[in-house]
Amino acid sequence: MTCPPGQRFDAVAEAYDQSRPGYPASLVDRLGPPGDTLEIGCGSGQLTVDLLSRGHCVLGVDIGGELLARARRRCPTGDFVLGAFEEVDLPEGRFSLVVSATAFH
Numbered sequence: 001m002t003c004p005p006g007q008r009f010d011a012v013a014e015a016y017d018q019s020r021p022g023y024p025a026s027l028v029d030r031l032g033p034p035g036d037t038l039e040i041g042c043g044s045g046q047l048t049v050d051l052l053s054r055g056h057c058v059l060g061v062d063i064g065g066e067l068l069a070r071a072r073r074r075c076p077t078g079d080f081v082l083g084a085f086e087e088v089d090l091p092e093g094r095f096s097l098v099v100s101a102t103a104f105h
Contacts, residue, residue, distance in 0.1 A: 023047055023101065028054065035096035040085045045071030047101045048078050056097070061085050 023046070034055030042048050042060030044067050051058050052075055060080045062068050068080050081088050 020044070020046055020102070023050060025050070031099065032097060036094050037097040037099065038090065038095040040098065040100040041102065042071055042080065043067045043102070045074040045078065047099065048075045051099075052077055059090075059095075061088055 020043070028047070028050045031051070035057070037051055037056040037058045039048055039051065039058055039060045042058075042062050043064070045060065048058050048060050048071055058075070058078045060068070060071055060075075060078055061083060062071070062080070063082070063084050065082055068082055071078065071080055
């Protein structure tokens with residue numbers, strides 16, 4: 001029996017959150033000026049917090065509900081949507097930056 005991907009990530013959310021390395025500040029700084037940013041596969045919000053601290057307005061999308069709960073706690077000023085990126089209804093032309101740091105597993 002298989003389970004949906006979101007449930008697989010939820011099952012390991014705590015370990016994932018604690019073991020994920022951060023992102024180098026120099027890399028985040030190179031992403032450009034602040035603007036409306038879409039983060040695909042935001043997980044527990046580790047990159048989100050860096051983007052928000054640099055003035056970006058972030059919409060994070062992830063399939064893991066527990067990961068998103070952690071992201072919401074870590075980044076209360078971020079906006080988050082539960083779902084697969086390709087299935088989420090997003091406004092066309094809104095985002096000046098789209099990032100997907102570690103969404104491909």
